[in-house]
Amino acid sequence: DASTTWAEIDTGGDSNDISNGDTITIIGTKHDGTEVQATYTITDKTTDTVQGLLDAIETAFGDEVTASVTSNGKIQVTDNTTGDSLLSLTLVANNEGGGSLDFGEVEVTTRGYSMEVSAGTDALLRIDGTLLQRSTNTVDDAIPGITLNLKRAETGTTVTLTISRDLEGIREEIQDFVEKYNDVITFINEQFTYDEDEEEGGVLMGSGTLLSVQSRLRSIISSTITGLEEGMNALTFIGISSDRNGLLSIDIDDLNDALEDDPEAVWKIFGASYTRTTTDLQYIYHSTDTQAGTYTVTITQVASQATVTGTVDLSGGIAGDETITVTELGTSKQAVVSLSAGQTIGDIVNALNSEFSEQEMRIRAENSGGYLKLIHLDYGSSYGFTVSQSANYTGITDGTYQGVDVAGTIGGEAAEGDGQYLTGSAGAVEGLVIKYTGTATGDVGSLTLTFGVAEQLYRALDAITDPYEGLIKVRxxxxxxxxxxxxxxxxxxxxxLEKEREVLTRQFIAMENALAQLRTLSSWLSQQIAANFR
Known part of the structure; x- marks a missing residue:
């Protein structure tokens, strides 16, 4: 029950290896999904009881839950708010003293959330006659591509799993792709058709731009895909072929065989896929500027979290009254904690984490061998905190502490770091985002990007239809x-023409004037001649 001391708990083999100073991290979400994080410290296992942990849980959740121990020795946490709830809870035994205390996995019950107080034991399960033992109830390495979440054990009960892919759904998607592609090719072909009876051709007949588009699309469909294994690197290998007009057709039997034999290989023929030489590298995203290829990742600086550890051993208690103010960078959220002389490192850690949780700050306090340690949960220079103290009995220097961004190159090209994320900023890797979680520097591994037919078509159509620089826009x-x-x-x-008209008009007027003068002269001459002959 709740009055059980930590020294009375069996952690395995009818023994107890819990140590004074061991901490338990409380992580979860409240009714509305707000994150919760706090730490409980076992100061004296002979006198401290499970009730102390229950109280810490309720405090961490802002008294929005009720924590108790059931009659069968389980911690039960019940949401005090009715209605749909996002309540979740995980208890992590940090075992600083080298012990094996384990609370196991959180289990949803009709009464709330419960877990065993007694030491956790490994999960045992038999799959196809093979006995497996795992330290967690989430088993993701027994059946390739399948994760088993173990909820409860019932001796002698056999559960039959029937696992199948939605091949019909995949086939329908492929058929839809083929139909849409054929619609486009049919439209293009119609533009190049000449009707001899009507003596009329398509609106875009003779368009070099449209001919270029047609050629590009048909080339993508008919070409092999660089980076994929021979024999599964083109549409023809999964029953999709093209006729003389460029229209696609599907051999359903061949497609079904390919889907049955290797559905992942079929997916790679269409989509973007990647491989990596180390799990420290994770592919996150690529843009339309990113090119397919193999890129070596070189790390010159590893990302880190903002952290600081005090220089005063607080195992025996803090020397005097202290007020610690921690302000989170970026959010300006602030935790102000008042400590009293004599409070142990466990008390201090609990008080700080409780306030961090209350203020919804991404900062955690830890007991680092009796010394106070503050750490931001996120990586990079955008995250950190400032510390200000009234007396500085913790040994932490007042100031600002920030994380460090990862730095390096991808495929020899420049890249920008943000926390653990590295984004290519030039050349073939522009827009490629990877995450590096390792600790080594130098050439840490490589990542290979392969673009299937659908990905290539998307990129080609983007280049054609881009409203600013696309082929259609340029044309x-x-x-x-x-x-x-x-x-x-x-x-x-x-x-x-207007100027010529004006010149001709002036010439015409001049001619008319000359004719008028000639007529006048002619009339005068006629009069003179007539007068002389009288």
């Missing part, structure tokens, strides 16, 4: 520029 701009040039030529010709 449209070119046509518009040509129209404007022709309009300018027309305007210039009209201006020349």
């Amino acid at each position: 449209t701009d070119g046509l518009q520029n040509r129209i404007e040039d022709i309009e300018e030529q027309i305007d210039a010709m009209e201006e020349r």
Whole structure:
């Protein structure tokens, strides 16, 4: 029950290896999903009881839960708020003294959340006659691609698992892809068709741009995919072929065989896939600027968390009254904790973590061999905290503490670090985001990107339809520029014609004036001649 001391708990083999100073980390989410984190310290295992842990749990959750011990020796945490709940709880025994205290996995019950107080034991299960032993109730290495979540044990009970892929759903998606592709090719083909009876061709007949688009799409469909294994690196190997008009058809039997034999290989033919030489490298994202290929990752600086450890051993208690103010960088959230002389390192850690949880700060306090340690849970220079103390009995220097961003290159190209994330910023790796979780520097491994047919088509169509730099945009701009040039030529010709008209008009007027003068002269001459002959 709750009055059980920690010294009375059997941690295995009818013995107890719990040590004074051992801590238990309380992690979870409240009813509304708000994150909770706190630490409980076993100061004296002969006098400290499980009730102290229960109290710490309730405090960490802001008294929004009730923690108790059931009649069968389990901790039960019940949400005090009715309705749908996001309540969750994990207790982690840190075993600083080298012990084996283990609370096991959290189990959802109709009464709330419960777990055994007694020492956890390994899970035992038999799969196809093979006995497996695991230290966790989540087993992800027994059946490739399948994760088993063990909820409870019932001796003598056999559970039959029937695992199958939704091949029909995959086949329908592939058929839909083929139909959509054929719609596009059919439209393009219609533009190049000439109707002899109507003596009329398609609107875009003779368009070099459309011919280029058609050629690019058909090339992607018919080409082999670099980076995939021979024999499963083209659409033809899964029953998809193209006729003389560029239209695709599916051999259902061949497609079904491929899906049955190696569905992952089929997926790689269509999508973007990757391989890595080390688990320290994780692929996160790539952009349309990223190119397929193999890239060596070189790390010059490993990412770190903001952290600081005091220089005063607080195992025997803090020397005097102290007020610690911790402010989180970026969020400006602040935790102010008042400590009294004599409080042990466990009390201090519990008080700080309780306040961090209350303020929803991503900072944790730890007992580092009797010394106070503060650490931010996230990596990188964007995360950190400042510490200010009234007397400094902890040995932590007042100031600002920030994490460090990872630094390095991808495939020899420049990359920008943000926490543990490295983003390519130039060349073939532009837009490629990877996560490095290792601790080594130098050439730490390589990552290979392979782009299947669907990925290549997406990138090609993006290059064609991009509203700013796409092929259609460039061609449209070119046509518009040509129209404007022709309009300018027309305007210039009209201006020349107007000037020519003005010249001709002036000449005509001059001619009319000359004719008028000649008529006047002719009339005068006629009068003079007539007068002389009288």
